[in-house]
Amino acid sequence: MINSKLKQLGKMGSMAALALLLVLPSFMAIPAPIQASTIDLDLLADGSKDEPGDSQPGVSEVTNGTDDVIEGNEGEATEEPVGESEEAEDAENAEGAESGEPGESAEPVDEQNDAGQTVEEGALTDQDDQVVTVTQTVYTVEPLFNSGFEQPVNTDGTIPGWSMFFAPNEATSYEITQDVRYYGNSSLKLVDKSNTLPIYMQSDERPITPGYEYNASAMIYIAPNAGNAGGASLVLRFYDEAGKQVNTDKDGENIVHLRQVGVWTRVTVKGVAPANAAYARVAASISNYFTAESGAFYDDFTLTSPQEQKVPGALHLQMPTGILASQTLEAKVMLSRAVDVQTASGSLAYDPMVLEAIDVAVADDFNEEGLTLVEWSLDEPGVLTFAVAKPEGASVSEDKQVLNITFKVLSEVEKVDVTLLQGAGVQDTEGVQNNKIYVSSEAESVSSYVRRASMDVNGDGRIDLYDVMAVAKLTGQMVTNDNWKFDVNHDGRIDQADVEMLTDVILSQLLDEKEGGQSL
Incomplete structure (x- = not known):
């Protein structure tokens, strides 16, 4: 079940790190502000499911196997090897003399911002009992509030985190639906039966920084029978403190229209916040020139700036709305808006009395070279843990499937549930090199209904x-x-x-x- 090759790679990496540290008299990690790489705006996976808040956790040190960790101020952390003996120092100095660099010390730089949390994930011990701590910087990804419409609708029918811009009219409507979704259990459904009346659902205010570039995206699906002018739009706008729009609308930049019907499509918009901008909103819209008579569905909204925080992608869980009682359940771990992602890891939780995990396979999207390694285990009943890694130098971008997990339904139930637990994360190639991971801040639960089919569709006891x-x-x-x-x-x-x-x-x-x- 556990891939021995992945373990071997981990051991080789540990041995290499240990060999380097034996040469150096001390090891110091000096955090510096992270330099977020610019995301290629031509990619469909533009942006990330991230919205930094006003306050961000500082850097903390969690010790595994040693107490000699120096904890600094927020954004600073240094550490020293533990258990270093005189013999170990002599051995290091001897090796340094052979290399022609006696007594030279190194100070590797660990890039991170205030959102990162440095966690010591293990300790290595050499033959002289010198303990070396391996650290990992963990960044928590905060999504746009109610980005997937999983929050319960308010008692007055309004949607948490969202509001209507235009007054209701007889040709348009909106609702939260579980019938069609991309991730999770729900999506936003807009209906527009007129090409003269618009509908416009906007997010709550999101504080921004003037001069920064912002990207917004959403998965959109226009149902068949949309009408002769079928279409749907995504909009990004900036506002000043008084609530007045301060950017100019431009098709193809901050407003993008989708005309393709019957396929989930990632739509991305962008814009630079003007000098007098205070906040931004992203909106789902069907303009007065378009129709969506059977509905346009929106899911997985994002609003982010690569200048605020680098996030290479996020993991989500996707399952069918229903399965036949005779079928197995196929749960998909999906990668959203990826940029150069090399590894993915996390855990799924489920009721072991209802479901049994019978297979885990790497998806073709994540295994184009055929060299992707996967580990998965059932360490406790009802919890499946996975880790997937592409070979060195290989990565994926855009929206991709990572894993396909097959479950057997064990009992006659109406509904089955699976949860992608909080802390599921990804690493891009730079994150693998510098041991940094970007993880989710919340769990994501998905349900599938178990259907018992019959050719007697009208239920009158006959097939006719x-x-x-x-x-x-x-x-x-x-x-x-x-x-x-x-x-x-x-x-x-x-x-x-x-x-x-x-x-x-x-x-x-x-x-x-x-x-x-x-x-x-």
Whole structure:
């Protein structure tokens, strides 16, 4: 179950670190402000699910196997080897003399900002009992509030973290739905049946820094039967303290329109905050020129600046809204808005009386070279821990699938739940080299309904033409938790293929009855 190659690589890295430290009389980690690399705005995975708050945790030291850690002020941490004997010093000096650099000390720099937390993840011991602490800097990624619409709707019907800009009208509507989603359990659904009336749902105010570049993104899905002018938009705008917009709208930059129907698509907008800007908002919109008669769905909103904090991506959990009782459950660990990601790790929690993990496989998206290593274990009932690493120098970008986890359903339940636990994280290539990881600040739970299908779609106890008529009446609709039984072939759509399949079943029954009557 555990890949021995990954363990061997870890041991080799540890031995190399130990060999270096034996040469040096001391080891000091001197944090410096992180230099966030500029994200390529041409990538679909532009930005990150991150919104730094007003206060950020300082750097702390957690000791594993040693007490000799010097804890400095916020943003500062230094450490020294523990258990260093005179013999060890002599051995170091001797090795230094052989290399022609006696007594030289090194001060490696660990880049980090105030959001980083340095954690000592293990201790290495050499033959002279010298203990060397290996440190990892952990950055917590704070998403835009209610970015995936998982928060319960307010009693008055409003959505936490979001508000309507235009007054309600008879041609438009909005709701939080569980029928169509990209990550988690929910998404925002906007409906617009008129190409003369708009709908505009905006996020709450997000404080920004004038002069900084900001990127916003969202996954958008326009349902089939959107209408002749089908389309949906994503908008980023900046405002001053008085609430007045201070940037100029420009198509293709801070406003981007999606016209593609039937496919989840990452849409990204960008803009530089003007000198008098105080905050920004990102918005889901269907303009007065577009329609989305069957709905436009929005999920996984982001609003971030690479100048504020570097975040190479985030992990999410994706599961189907429903599975047949005879099927296994396929849970997907997904990578969102990645930039040069090399490793991913985390844990899934589930009820071991309801689900059994039977397989973990690296997705093709994350294993293009065929050299990706994966470790997974069941250290305790109902918790699956995973770690995936691409080879040195290899990485992925954009929205990708990392893992596919297959579960067997053990009992007759209506719904199954899986949770991606808090602390799931990723490392880009630079993070691997400098032992830095970017982790989630919250858990993400996803549910799938267990469906028990029948060709008797109208429930009258017979499979006949009335069932065909019931399916034909819903042709063109998306599958939801209310109409899923009319999706006869279970491909996620109610269409002509379902009508034909049900018709073939009925014709086969009639032929069988006729042949049976003749044989008698």
